Amino acid sequence: MNIIYMGTPEFAVPILDSLYNNGYDISLVITQEDKPRGRGKKIKHTPVKSRALELGLNVFQPENVNDNQSIEIINNLNPDIIVVAAYGQILNNKILNIPRYGCINVHASLLPKYRGAAPINWAIINGETETGITIMKMDEGLDTGDMIMNKTVQISDNDDYITLHDKLANIGGQLIINAIEDIANNKAHYKPQDSTKSTYAPMLYKETGKIDWSVSGSEIYNLVRGLKPWPIPYSIYNGEVLKIHKVEFLKKQHDEQYGRILMANKDGIYISVNDGYIIIKELQFPGKKVLTVEQYLAGNKIEEGVFLK
Numbered sequence: 001m002n003i004i005y006m007g008t009p010e011f012a013v014p015i016l017d018s019l020y021n022n023g024y025d026i027s028l029v030i031t032q033e034d035k036p037r038g039r040g041k042k043i044k045h046t047p048v049k050s051r052a053l054e055l056g057l058n059v060f061q062p063e064n065v066n067d068n069q070s071i072e073i074i075n076n077l078n079p080d081i082i083v084v085a086a087y088g089q090i091l092n093n094k095i096l097n098i099p100r101y102g103c104i105n106v107h108a109s110l111l112p113k114y115r116g117a118a119p120i121n122w123a124i125i126n127g128e129t130e131t132g133i134t135i136m137k138m139d140e141g142l143d144t145g146d147m148i149m150n151k152t153v154q155i156s157d158n159d160d161y162i163t164l165h166d167k168l169a170n171i172g173g174q175l176i177i178n179a180i181e182d183i184a185n186n187k188a189h190y191k192p193q194d195s196t197k198s199t200y201a202p203m204l205y206k207e208t209g210k211i212d213w214s215v216s217g218s219e220i221y222n223l224v225r226g227l228k229p230w231p232i233p234y235s236i237y238n239g240e241v242l243k244i245h246k247v248e249f250l251k252k253q254h255d256e257q258y259g260r261i262l263m264a265n266k267d268g269i270y271i272s273v274n275d276g277y278i279i280i281k282e283l284q285f286p287g288k289k290v291l292t293v294e295q296y297l298a299g300n301k302i303e304e305g306v307f308l309k
Contacts, residue, residue: 001025001081002078002079002080003025003079003180004074004077004079005030005052005082005084006030008031008087009048012085012086012087014169014173015173015176016029016051017051017173018173018174019083019177020057028060031046033063064089070095071098079100080100081099081180083180084105085176091138096140104135104176104183106133106135106175107135108120108169112198113198113199116143116203118201119201120226121204123201124226125222125223125226127219129155131152131153131164131168132153132171133150133172134147135148144193147192148182148188148190149182151175160226161227204230204231209223209232210235211235211244214258214273215273216275217276218251218275221249224245224246228246235259236308237306242284243285243290245284246281247279248279249276249277257307258273259272259273259307259308260306260307263304264301265293266293269293271308
């Protein structure tokens with residue numbers, strides 16, 4: 001089967017590997033343009049491009065995949081199917097109608113919940129106990145196509161974005177093979193989504209990480225888990241941005257005002273919230289490395305009684 005693969009971030013790499021390792025003919029890998037990344041803002045390959053080049057696959061990086069040149073390139077390859085995983089551009093009908101079996105998408109949620117750009121993050125932030133992978137046939141909408149199959153994954157209290165991302169990406173790699181086999185053998189069942197049950201997982205911005213200390217401790221705990229490694233949740237301490245990389249939540253009744261630093265020791269920085277205490281375990285100040293609180297306190301002080309804003 002002749003496959004064109006479209007994907008960009010780390011999430012899409014195990015899916016590409018799965019297609020390659022299962023012997024499919026990947027005639028082209030389409031990924032987003034290389035962009036400046038990291039502190040030095042050096043131009044770097046997308047993770048999918050890096051992996052595709054390692055595998056000896058042809059790579060195409062159009063600014064707009066829906067332009068005439070891109071459509072001509074795709075059309076000339078006469079793909080049986082286009083597999084898409086976190087590519088980053090919405091495909092128009094001209095592309096959707098090129099492959100013999102259409103375009104299928106690997107989406108990191110149990111659709112119709114969490115349509116959109118950041119389903120893994122928002123599932124954790126919203127305190128979900130389960131999520132999953134959905135394979136769907138694409139239409140012109142945003143994650144609105146008919147579902148082919150899905151698989152549920154439990155979200156543990158200790159999962160953060162990184163651990164859940166890796167679980168889902170690997171399952172996506174397994175599930176896409178099953179879906180392609182069903183499609184090729186005319187065994188696939190296409191189930192329309194119930195749009196009345198849809199929810200949205202919007203893009204993340206730096207401001208998404210601003211902590212509101214008036215909400216419950218579990219909400220703050222979930223925010224920190226869901227925004228690792230970007231955008232790291234933050235608060236303002238004595239006029240400085242304090243990035244908060246890891247926390248614990250201790251549920252307990254008290255009379256303290258929320259957002260106040262109650263104490264700081266090697267076990268963490270205790271912040272009052274309305275139903276207990278958030279204990280900061282790892283932090284980072286501007287221009288500094290990520291440190292455990294114990295490491296930070298070895299050479300610095302945290303002023304007790306100050307309110308985080």
